[in-house]
Amino acid sequence: MDESPTGCWTNHHSLIQFKNQWYLFYHDRDYSPNFDKARSVRADSLFFNADGTIKKVIPTLRGIGLSDATKEIQIDRYSNKSSDGTSLDFIDTTNRFLGWKTIFNKSNGWIQYNSVDFGKKKFKSVNVKAVSKTGGVLQVHLDNSDGPVIAQLDIPASDDWRNVKASLSGLKQGVHNIAISLKGVNQVEVDWVRFE
Numbered sequence: 001m002d003e004s005p006t007g008c009w010t011n012h013h014s015l016i017q018f019k020n021q022w023y024l025f026y027h028d029r030d031y032s033p034n035f036d037k038a039r040s041v042r043a044d045s046l047f048f049n050a051d052g053t054i055k056k057v058i059p060t061l062r063g064i065g066l067s068d069a070t071k072e073i074q075i076d077r078y079s080n081k082s083s084d085g086t087s088l089d090f091i092d093t094t095n096r097f098l099g100w101k102t103i104f105n106k107s108n109g110w111i112q113y114n115s116v117d118f119g120k121k122k123f124k125s126v127n128v129k130a131v132s133k134t135g136g137v138l139q140v141h142l143d144n145s146d147g148p149v150i151a152q153l154d155i156p157a158s159d160d161w162r163n164v165k166a167s168l169s170g171l172k173q174g175v176h177n178i179a180i181s182l183k184g185v186n187q188v189e190v191d192w193v194r195f196e
Helices: none
Strands: 015-016 019-030 040-046 086-090 100-104 108-116 127-130 137-144 149-155 164-167 175-184 188-195
Touching: 019 188, 100 108, 100 175, 127 137, 137 188, 149 164, 175 188
Parallel strands: none
Antiparallel strands: 015 019, 019 040, 086 100, 100 188, 108 175, 127 164, 127 188, 137 149, 137 175
């Protein structure tokens, strides 16, 4: 793994194997960006090339394990995101314990969240907690940002957070990655996503 872009010394990590999967544990200064000594734990899955060498780990905020599709999925803990068009910030900078939000501010900006467990249930809708001062449109893709669109959410113009629901089409059972993207240019902020 490369040194953290935040300048935190993350390269003295630990490796473990658990149930036939290798994991990399390391740290960063997510909760103390101005003080390098108050660090928080991070973990990512580790994979190997065919010749046995370790594939470089790209740090994520997603972490490890499966996320239950019926629970609120904090997409700000992303696995991957576009280099342009998405950013993260606190929901309320005066009360950081409210957590983070994902800001979509450019057409086709996207964020991907890996390993969502849809099990064998037939889901009918997706629900997001979002806000957009001008109104905007989000699309939910299956597997990656180029994957099929399984839902489109029309976020109403409002200064207040709203729960917005849309029907699903083409969602497959099992474990999948999901990607959320902005359609159009109107900024939309998202707290969480949940499937019903």
